[in-house]
Amino acid sequence: MTNPLDPKTAVRCLSLIPQFIDLREGHVLAQGLLLGGAPARSGPDRGGVGLAIVLAAGATAAFLSRSPPWLRAQRYLMGTVLGGLAVSLAAGTSRPGAA
Incomplete structure (x- = not known):
C-alpha cells in the first residue's frame, strides 16, 4: 500500500x-x-515477496507477544538502545569523518 x-x-x-x-x-x-x-x-516485489515478508513478520510478532520473558527482554533491550542513543545525542559525540 x-x-x-x-x-x-x-x-x-x-x-x-x-x-x-x-x-x-x-x-x-x-x-x-x-x-x-x-x-x-x-x-522487486513480484511474486509476492513483500506479502510473504509481511505475513512472516506478523506471525513472528504474534508468537513473540505471547511470551512474557521475550516481552521483558525486548523492553529492556530497546530501552537500553534508545537510552544510549539519547546520551550520545545529548553529549554531541559523533564518529570522526561522519557528515
Missing part, C-alpha cells in the same frame, strides 16, 4: 501514463491500469 500512496508515484503516473494511452486501441481505463501496474509487476 505504500507505493500507491507515494506522491512521486502519483506524479509519475499522472504525467507519463497518459502519453502512452491510445484512444483508438480500446478501453482507456483498462490501458491505464495495465500501464500503471507495469512497475509493480516488474519490481
Whole structure:
C-alpha cells in the first residue's frame, strides 16, 4: 500500500501514463491500469515477496507477544538502545569523518 500512496508515484503516473494511452486501441481505463501496474509487476516485489515478508513478520510478532520473558527482554533491550542513543545525542559525540 505504500507505493500507491507515494506522491512521486502519483506524479509519475499522472504525467507519463497518459502519453502512452491510445484512444483508438480500446478501453482507456483498462490501458491505464495495465500501464500503471507495469512497475509493480516488474519490481522487486513480484511474486509476492513483500506479502510473504509481511505475513512472516506478523506471525513472528504474534508468537513473540505471547511470551512474557521475550516481552521483558525486548523492553529492556530497546530501552537500553534508545537510552544510549539519547546520551550520545545529548553529549554531541559523533564518529570522526561522519557528515
